Amino acid sequence: MGYFKDIFNGGLSLIEGMGVTARRLFRPLVTVQYPRKKIPLSSAYRGHIELKIFGESGTHKCIVCLNCEKTCPSGVIRVQGEKLKEKGPKTLTSYVIDFSRCSLCGLCVEICPTSTLKYSREYELVGETWADCKIDLLARLARQVEEMEAEKKTQGIAA
C-alpha cells in the first residue's frame, strides 16, 4: 500500500506548500520603490570619511598634521595646508580623498589627534569617471554648513 500512501502524503505536502505561498500573498511587502522611498540606514553604517563640524566653532578642527595621509595604507588622502601667519598654526586649504582606492579600514579616523574625521552616511556614490570618485571634503563641509544654516533659518521662521 506504499503506492497510495506516497500519493496521499505527497499531495498533502503540496497543498501545505500552496498554503505557505498563499499566506505570503497577503503579507506586507519588504521592498520599497528605492529612489522615491528609502529605508532608515543602520547605525553601524560606515561610508567614506568626512570632516566633523564642531558646534562651538561651526567648522572642523583639522590642524594639517598629515597623520591621516601618512597612515593611509592605500594613499587615498591628499591634505594641503598653509601658514597664514609666520608663527601660527597651519590652516587647511584642501582635503581630497580618492574613494576608488579606499578600503574603509578606518585608520585615519582612529589616528586623528583632534578627532575631526568621522564616517559619513553617504551611500549614493554612483559616478561615471574616475574623477567622480575624488571627493573634496572641504567643499562637502561648506555645503553641510550651508544646509545647517538654511535649516536653522526655516526653523526660526516656523518658531
Add this chain to the structure above:
Amino acid sequence: MSEGLLGSELFRLILGLVIVLAFSQLNALFLVWLERKVSGHIQLRPGPMEVGPHGLLQTIIDGVKLVGKELIMPLKADRKLFFLAPVLVFTPVLVGFLVLPFGPGLIIHDMNVGVLLVFAFSTITVLAILTGGWASNNKYALLGAVRSVAQNVAYEIPLLLAVMSVVLMVHSLSFSQIVASQKTVWFVFIQPLACLIYLIAATAETNRAPFDIPEAESELVAGFHTEYGGMGFGLFFLAEYTNMFIVCAVATSLFFGGWNGPFGISLGIPGVFWFLIKTYFLIFVIMWVRWTFPRVRFDQLMNFSWKVLIPLSLVNLVITAIVVKII
C-alpha cells in the same frame, strides 16, 4: 442573422478570427503582467510598478523593445525552419479559440468535434518547439526540444483520458453540449480525480513550472528558445501565455461549468463573465503553483506520468464507463 453577407458563416469566421487575434494579444499582455505581480507578491516584492498604474503598461513597453530588436540567426542554423517555428507555435493557439464556448451562442464555430479539435491542434505546439530546437543548431535548444517531446507524449495520455471520462458522461464532443449539461452540477464534483489529472497534465502540456524542463533556465540556458531573440522569442512567449488561457478555458468548460454559475445560480452575471472569471482564476492557480514548487527532475516527471497519472486516469475512465452503462 442567417441571411446575406453579414449572417454568412464565412463572415462569422473572419470576424471571430479578428476578435480572437486582438483578444489573444491583450490577454497575453495582461497575463505576463499578472504573472510578474503574483510572483512579486509571493516573494514579498511589489512586481512591476514604474510604467503605468501599478506597472500595467510594462508588458507593452517590453513588447516594443522586443519588436525593435534585430533578428539574429545562428551560423549553420536551418534558416527556413528557424523562422517557421515561432509562427507555427502560434497557429494551434488560434484554432483553439475557434471552438471555445465563451457564452451561450458566443462561440465562433460550434463543431460537434470541438474537444477533439482543440487537443488535436494543441500537439502542433510540440512540433513547433521541436522544429525551433532542432533548427537552432544548439545543443541546449535540441535537448530542450527533445525533453519537450518526451514530456508531451507522456502527459498527452492522462490529459486525454481525463477528458474522455467527461465525454463519456455527456455522449458528445461538442463544447456547448458539455457546458449545457453542467447547468446544475459542475463536473468537478462528479469527476474530481479527472479534473485534478487534467489540471496537472495541462500544466505539463503548457511547459509551465514545475514541469518546465523543456526550458529549465538553470540547466539548459533557455531550452528550445535559447537562440531566439527579439520577436521570435516574443512569439514563443505570447504562445505560452495564450496556450495557458486555452488550457484553462477548456478546463472551465469541461469541469467548471463554462458559462454557468455554481449550482444553477447565475447571480445576474452574464455567462461570458462567469466563463472569464473562472478561466482567469484557474490561470491564477497555475501561476500560484509555478511560484510555489521547484522544477521536477526528468525521471521524476516521467515516473509521475507513467506510474501515477496514467493508471489513475485509466481506472477513473473504466469506473466512469461502468457507472454510465449502469445508469
